Amino acid sequence: MARPGGVILDLDGTLVLGDRPLPGSRELLLGLEEAGVPFAVLTNNSSLSARDHAARLARMGLPVLPERLFTSGAFAGRELARALPGRPVYLLGTPSLAAELAEEGVWVSEDGAEAVLVGFDTTLTYARLARAAALLQRGVPYFATHPDPACPAPEGFLPDAGAILALLEKATGRRPDRVFGKPDPAFLWHAAARLGLPREDLLYVGDRLEVDAALAQAAGVRGALVLGGATRPGDPRLAPYVREGLLVVEDLWALKARLLG
Incomplete structure (x- = not known):
């Protein structure tokens, strides 16, 4: 996969689970930062504000500033x-x-x-x-x-x-x-516009077919699905999304290798 011009990632089930970072999340974010690939986090979790989510992530050692974090609540x-x-x-x-x-x-x-x-x-x-x-x-x-x-x-x-x-x-x-929120493409475009991320060269990463894969498809952007959370290997619902170009990876380590080498 060609390196994207920007990456937007889901939060719960993709980067973290509760108060625990998922394997490879810190390394992926640091890798994107070092490679100069801008990224943001897009979450439907409206129980916390962007500021409180950023503090939560900081406690887990994940470097996401509040201005890079977009909530369905906001x-x-x-x-x-x-x-x-x-x-x-x-x-x-x-x-x-x-x-x-x-x-x-x-x-x-x-x-x-x-x-x-x-x-x-x-x-x-x-x-x-x-x-x-x-x-x-x-x-x-x-x-x-x-x-x-x-x-x-x-x-x-x-x-x-x-x-x-x-x-x-x-x-x-x-x-x-x-x-409001995902899978409404307007939510994704709002985050992309705020950060100046290019629509035509954007990658969206999540873990749910009905929310994250559906969002990438509706928005017309490249999508990547991380297995192991809400979606399991061999799920028959994957097939139509894969035919439309969805990248399916085992974990964030595999995604980092595909994006950054």
């Missing part, structure tokens, strides 16, 4: 600030997400909410869930930071925003009016 905030300027939003999300939304210009409020936003809420309570359901039944606009039903962790998979969305749909019959 992207949702950017879009909502444009679509609902000055209107209060009820959030099912963490304090870290609330702070990131505020930085993007979104008014997060417990009272008088005129919209609902669902994120990866690791602080979720039944009372807050019931409040969101009541607002949805009143017909307020409804959004989600991303669609993932589960987030990979060392102990398995944790209920993510998509699981909360499924619960609310069962209770209220409503689906979000818009879901």
Whole structure:
């Protein structure tokens, strides 16, 4: 594979698992830095802000600056600030997400909410869930930071925003009016534009077929899939993506060898 002009990588399940870096992650990032290949991290994990994710990665020895880290929460905030300027939003999300939304210009409020936003809420309570359901039944606009039903962790998979969305749909019959984050190509283009990465020479790296491989395909960029997390060797769903040019590698060591030699 020819060396790309820029690389955008998924986070959970690709570079890290919980608070543990996956094999080859540090070496890949350092290798890209040394080779002068710009990179960024694109994550649907809206439980933490970009700043808090960067601090998390720093504790693992992974050199990713906050300005190179793009979250579905910040992207949702950017879009909502444009679509609902000055209107209060009820959030099912963490304090870290609330702070990131505020930085993007979104008014997060417990009272008088005129919209609902669902994120990866690791602080979720039944009372807050019931409040969101009541607002949805009143017909307020409804959004989600991303669609993932589960987030990979060392102990398995944790209920993510998509699981909360499924619960609310069962209770209220409503689906979000818009879901931000991957696999929406707009999220990828936003990150690429912010860093000046070339669309025509971009490589996107992830571990999930339905999110990461689908994103690369929808965006029309080269894609690489790292096996071992959400996707196993021999998965029959791989075939159509491989026919479209998806690079499949065993781990990040193999990816580094293919990209940097």
